[in-house]
Amino acid sequence: MSKNFQRYLVTAALPYANGGIHIGHLAGVYVPADIYCRYLRLNQQDILFICGSDEHGVPVTIRAAKEGVSVQEVVDKYDKLIRESFEQFGISFDIYSRTSKAIHYQTAQEIFKTLYDKGVFIEETTEQYFDPVANRFLADRYIVGTCPVCGYADAYGDQCEKCGSSLTPDKLIQPRSKLSDATPIKKPTKHWFFPLNQFESWLKQWILEEHKEWKTNVYGQCKSWLDAGLQPRPMTRDLDWGVPLPIPNTEGKVMYVWFDAPIGYISATKDYFEQKYPFGEGKNGNAEDWKLYWKNPATKLVHFIGKDNIVFHCIIFPAILKAEGSYILPENVPANEFLNLEDEKISTSRNWAVWLDEYLKDFPDKQDVLRYVLTANAPETKDNNFTWKDFQERNNNELVANLGNFVNRVITLTHKYFQGVVPALNENFVQKSDIDLLENLKTFPAKIAESIENYRFREALGYVMELSTLGNKYLQENEPWKLAKEFEKNQARIGNVLHLALQIVGNLAFLAEPFLPFTAQKLQKALHLGRFYWKELGSQDLLVVGQTIENLGLLFEKIEDEIIQKQLQKLAESKKVNELQNKKPQPFASEISYDDFAKLDIRVATILKAEKMPKSEKLLKLLVDTGIDQRVILSGIAKHYSPEEIVGRQVCVLCNLAPRKMMGEISNGMILMAEDADGSLKFIEPSAKVWNGGKIS
Incomplete structure (x- = not known):
């Protein structure tokens, strides 16, 4: 552990309160952050783990419009869903706050006003996109168009969700408003710009010279931005939802979400201490103790984020704090890359995701399985891929066959040969394999710690599983079940083997805790262990x-193929629904004159008989009453309707279509149908009964 810091402040990116949490969020931010914090607590460090719902920004207002409810209803709904999901999944925040709280508005406005009073902002009237139909200015996320990088037709004005490119509305091809689908125009409006360019030289020194230890992807992205040159960036928006500006005559303007959202970490810390000391002071502290974590250089601040938030947390937010002048800056920003799902980019708009709340319902006792898989497959240095097959294999071949198998064998054998009591270690029967095991055991806490402290969580988890493998190998080499064939003779040796194997299990109960907290808790309880801390681990005592020792049964259960198939089917159905929702009608046919249209004689008719055409999968033979005659019409609707369900229905018939011979039958007309988005055919029929022969015009 570093000797330079007295306390740790760890933040996890504030999730937008416009939907649930998915595995991409978990792998990128929340699982690694939770591992780090649980490890720090096991090291008896003074630590605060901070998060909360980001309830401002355009994604929230877009969701509200889509669901047809107020923005407040949306943020209340999803804040509840997110916090409950995190709690059930074991993400150990010290506080999960909200940016809609008064304390956040107050904090964000104080910082904005400080910068305003210092003259930091540049006030400038610029041309901004405006929707002439909706009669309002458009934030970047309210503008969509074709991505100039990958050609995706529905890229946002600030980022392409498909290829991840950062964009501006000016770069989009054929931009359009999400509100009305109209082509936006530009109109003048006044905004307050933060002069990032004035902090460029300081940022180069602070990041490129003083933080070369940052992860390669983070350092590289920052260098790319700095090398390209920074420009002033607007910190305000023309919106009716957000933190109002704390300056006069600015009605209808709010803070840019990326100005107020990171300040949510500060307001959440204040919220924590106000809840802890509601009367200002307590026995061991007071509500002003938040300053120890934000204004004291003895605190190490670490931001856990995804790679799409690097510029905001490494360049914009630090520059704002630097301009304000009284806050500490992050020591590290360990951003992960993206996690794909079944070889496709996770997309909330396309519902291509594994949602945490749904996972917890489908796998109610398998939080640690998902934590394990997401850590073992973490996108730490490059984009990685989650597949349900890999999820199943890692559970069955690693958790069940390695860790679970080792623990189960040790405890079962202890119950079988020593009535569930830890046997003594007899020094007279210690062998070289025992000494080697203990020497090896001592090395694991330091190896795991070094990996965690350098944000290599996948590697750290690998060491945990390596210790379990070591235990399995030790059992297999010493074979106490074979020695037990002559139990009286070999009792001391069997006792030694199980005593040392149990010590491995005991160490795993704590070394695995940052990664598998539910499993660790089960083990600690079954072993009747008190609380041990990291410095005590690696011990044989x-x-x-x-x-x-309690016989706790299987730690992990095999996941069968049918369970995985259900998840794959759910994804397939999700993809189909998304395709239907995003399917667009075919373009209009070429223009015709009214005289051409007038030639069509469309009448209401009733289907009298219906039967399948022999040797045809598509055609039904219909007898219809047009009010003038009864005629046979062959219609290609056999895959959509059975003969029995359509007899007696009134339909629309194109009666003056020239007869056509089909499969030996003459068809006299055409039944009018509409094709739905899923390809199914629907009858065009009157809303109320009409006399046969009624003309449609």
Whole structure:
């Protein structure tokens, strides 16, 4: 552990309160952040783990419009869903706050006003996009168009969700408003710009010279931005939802979400101490203690984010704090890359995701399985891919066959040969394999710690599983079940083997805790262990001779193929629904004159008989009453309707279509149908009964 810091402040990116949490969020931000914080607590560090719902910004207002409810209803709904999902999944925040709280408005406005009073902002009237139909200015996310990089037709004005490119509305091809689909125009409006260019030289020194230890992807992206040159960036928007500006005559303008959202970390810390000390002071502190974490250089600030938020957390937010002048800056920003799903980019708009709340319902006791898979497959240095097959294999071949198998064998054998009591270690029967095991055991806490402290969580988890493998190998080499064939003779040796194997299990109960907290808790309880901390691990003395061990059964269960198939089917259905929702009608046919249209004689008719055409999968033979005659019409609707369900229905018939011979039958007319987005055919029929022969005009 670093000796330079007295306390740790760890933040996890504030999720937008416009939907649930998916595996991409978990792998990129929340699982690694939780591992880090749980490890720090095991090291008895003074730590605060901060998060909360980001309830401003255009994605929230877009969701409200889509669901047809107020923005407040949307943020209340999804804040509840997100916080409950995190709690059930074991993400151990010290506080999960909200940016709609008064304390956040107050904090964000104080910082904005400080910069305003210092003359930091540049007030400028510029041409901004405006929707002439909706009669309002458009934030970047309210503008969509074709991405100039990959050609995706529905890229946002600030970023392409398909290829990840950062954009501006000016770069979009054929931009259009999400509100009305109209082509936006530009109109003048006044905004307050933060002069990032004035902080460029300081940022180059602070990042490129002082933080070369940052992850390659983070450092590289920052360098790319800085090398390209920074420009002033607007910190205000023309919106009716957000934190109002704390300056006069600015009605209808709010803070840019990326100005107020990171300040949510500060307001959440204040919120934590106000809840802890509601009367200002307590026995061991007071509500002003938030300053120890934000205004004291003895605090190490670490931001866990996804790679799409690097510029905001490494360049914009630090520059704002630097301009304000009284806050500490992040020591590290360990951003992960993206996690794909079944070889496709995770997309909330396309509902191509594994949602945490749904996972918790489908796998109610398998939080640690998902935590394990997302850590073992973490996108730490490059984009990685989640597949349900890999999820199943890692559970069955690693958790069940390695860790679970080792723990189960040790506890089962202890119950079988020593009535569930920790046997003594007899020095007279210690062998070289025992000594080697203990020497190896001592190395694991330091190896795991070094990996965690350098944000290599996948590697750290690998060491945990390596220790379990070591235990399995030790059992297999010493074979106490074979020695037990002559139990009286070999009792001391069997006791030694199980005593040391149990010490491995005891160490795993704590070394695995940052990664598999639910499993660790089960183990600690079954082993009747007190609380041990990291500095005590690697020891052969965690379990006391004579201590009773509970037989807790299987730690992990195999996941069968049918369970995985259900998840794959759910994804397939999700993809189909998305395709239907985004399917667009075919373009109009070429223009015709009214005289051409007038030639069409369309009448209401009733279907009298219906039967399948022999040797045809598509055609039904219909007898219809047009009010003038009864005629046979062959219609290609056999895959959409059975003969029985359509007899007696009134339909629309094009009666003056020239007869056509089909499969030996003459068809006299055409039934009018409409094709739905899913390809199904629907009858065009009157809303109320009409006499046969009624003309449609």
